[in-house]
Amino acid sequence: MRFLVTAVIVLAVSQAHAGELPCTPVKKGVIQLDGLLGEWHGVTPARASGSAMVVSGRGGWNGDGDLSFTVRCNLTRDTMYIAINVKDDYFVRANKLSASDHARLHFGGRTLYVYPGDLRRSRAVVSWNARGKRRARGVKIAESMQKRGWSVEIALPLRKLPGFRAGSPSMRASVSVADTDHPSAKKPQHVMRAPFSRISFAQQRANLLAFLKDKGFRASQIRFKRNANVVGDRRLEQVLLVGRTIGIVGDGLPGGGYFYLNLPVSSGRDVRWIKLVDLNGDGLQEILVQLVERASNGRRELVAIYRYNDSNQFVRPMQVEVLKAQGSRYIKNRFRMLRRRKRKRGQKRRGYDLWFDKPKAGGFDQSSYREAPASDAFPILLPWGETKKRGFRFEGEEFSQL
Template sequence: MAIAALASLALPAGAAAQAAGIRVVEVDSVRVDGSLGDWRGARFTPVGQGTDASMRFALGHDDEGLYVAAMVFDERLVRTSSPGAREDAVILTLSMPQRRGRRAVDLFLFAGVSGRGAASAGLGAFGRRPRPLSGVRIVEGPLRRGRGYVLEAFVPFSVLPGGERWEEARANIRYRDVDQEARPEVESEPALIDGVDARHLDRLVPLMATGGASGALGEFLNARGLGAARPSHDLRGDVAEDGRPERVFVVDRFLVITGPGYRGGSGYGYHQLPIEQASDVRDAELRDLTGDGQRELVIVLRQRNAQGERDLWQVMDLSGDSPRAIFGLEIRKAVTGSGSVEARVRVLRARRGAPEIEVRAHRASGLDAESYQEAPAADVEPILLPWGPIRARRYRWSGRGFEQTTEQANPRYRPPAPERATREAAPTEPAAPTEEQLLAAFRREARIRRGARPRFRMQANFAGDRAQETGLVYGRQLVIVGPGIQGGRSFLTYSIPAPTDDDLLDVSAADVTGDGRAELLFRVRQRFGEVEREVLAVHQVTERGFPRLLEVEVKRTQGDRVIENQVVARRGRLEIRPGRAVGWDASSWTFTRSEQDSAEPLLLPWQDRAVRYRLRGGRLAR
């Protein structure tokens, strides 16, 4: 069994907890017997100092509940027959998310005393007297050395308010020491985090669970060098069409999706959001907007360029292998140095089927019909302006996409006076922008310096008819322009999920599905300590996005040892061959595949054969 608390060589336990959270490690089986025999090798975190009124603790979890183990050092145990707030106790404070805000409770764990009462548990509002709590297994035992006792407990999630969302809890732990039975007063109360009271619940620190969804998140963050990042949103809902809830984390600039039914429970999915910083995620929630019983992600993003910024209300489908945007509305635009304009959006409930989405023009500040010179958005539904001809629009899912259902005219709209024409001229369609104009617009939005050269350049038929599109990569930012991208009037961009620019080793285009159109092949390096691997990611190009078809490991190195598979993409097919091994063979290869790894495994030359991939069900499969 492996269970651990905080690990920090340079920081006191409390400071380490504030920096890294309180670890709660997934366990296979623990017997609650007061001996801590199942906790061998566990790293216990100290609370307090000395041989009186201090303890060391560790936390664990399984699917049913929370485990607490504590070695308490106390020269005298004070207990009564009716446990309350004025006697010795280990107190775990938990702040659980509720529908509105959070609720903090104190979980009291009382050791038993022969002839006076068995070990027991109590639960109360934070800072209040506890009431007896049933359903908890708790046993005390002797310390091997010194005066005090061992306390071991199992607390079912079902007895904790909001326990179904325990992984989102924030916590603290302390030891309450009372040394006089006749006049019981709290003599000392060392805590992992000092200064936590009803006015400072923000000082509580998150529980950091290993295993399960939280473990997958931790693995992703560590792989990205974001180990200290915390989710801004932790959402739950059925997004994978399996009837079970998934976890959707919004953390830094990424979405991370995991759950028992997601990708067969064998890994996690992630998506880099088109934003510059974590604070650009303004809001996020899961809602069923297509009427199929599965939820979509509704997310509000703030995007910037040199001219100003905009807020984008976006609907994302999370059911496939790669999250994809299926609808978007501009709901705010700000022009640098001038002002801003806003629209409001709401979801209208439906008795049956998909709900309607209503967007309504709202207000402007510092801008009017004459001063506002922004071109309407081409990639999403453009913002409704207070002075424009349309006051409101409604949209509903049709089975293929979100389509407009109604439109409300703006009674205050005044069409601009027509300019006098010197001669009659037939109306002409505005000329489509050139590819160079579109690329210049992209470089401005992406803040790419003038004169910067792309790292990779491709010309291929990615989408639409047989005409070719152009693909360029600046750093890790891909842009595609051409006739198949919204009729040649806009560009598509994608942030390639590589840890750094240097870790994006190659970008190429090849038809690997046999449909006559090219797919994108990204080769990305990932580092795990002294081990490096290269992953091949294959993405399709559509008018609206870049759905992922495959992710597979094709190379691994450790020192001078190497295994590199051979990738062959030609004639509408993708084949991966085992290739060669240097320094490794069947006896020296000790790696096992993590269940959280979303990439297909590396082919091993001594046991695997070449694999051909074909498009099946929206994925490249063997």
């Protein structure tokens, strides 16, 4: 049930969504930080050109030769590399630093300002503010003057990159370039922004495409998709519901790639809902689903919990009946998740307790309801039964009744 994704990176890049810059994985040492961009051939770029992409100073912009650029992205295990190649008729380091030619890299809610040096008098400045006062520690760059412009390579440590989360299929990011033609300028004459608002990670997309292909699904059939830590290695996985299949996609799985499990129902319409909830308060999210099981003499609905255990397996530690029905007659229970009042020592946050109560009957009474209690699940609470309320609390891999 686990698969290794090996040969769909190119397909993943080619199918990157509009508005996204694909970031492809490379081995450490492939990118030589020299500003020359020779090793970037074949990497899919985002191109900023045309007046529609000039976000400031459009009236004085004199075509792509005045200002246009491409952006490329590569990723190693611990570093993101960005290459920007700028067409510009003049490279200017203005008297006022913030008015100089420079690139702006927007990650999450922060902006990294990259002021290339001219390789003669002016040194490069990399800062988290426009005036160069907050130097970006750990960020490395290399610039190069081109015949018709300039280029810069930027190495960004992932552990310090705002908005990055290992395992996430994408992150919010954009790049713009500011152009100045006069050293005495007080601000840039033009600013152009690249046509993307997110960086997508090709390996995560490749894992997703491989899962869909293996199961014969289309992307349009995905009913639920959310990023969450369900394995417990601090990286995010993509949790999907397609039909009656739950897919777990991410590099954090043993063997890498993806894992799937088929829910014990006839079709996707019998999956009422799926939720990801940190029941323990340990940062690891469990998968909760409400399922419909059908038989010739009626149906029942259950809330089932799936979690990743210490043996590297997804298991179902428990399931609880919430509805039993025959035709229009039914018995149902209310299901709630209540946050715990206190956080346990060593836990990151408060977990949730699961409660089942308020049994209600429609068309059934004590004399007409003859169903035997379930043996494969906690049986439904009966309005005429002694127990009207049932609670559960998870502690690690075990649960207890409250």
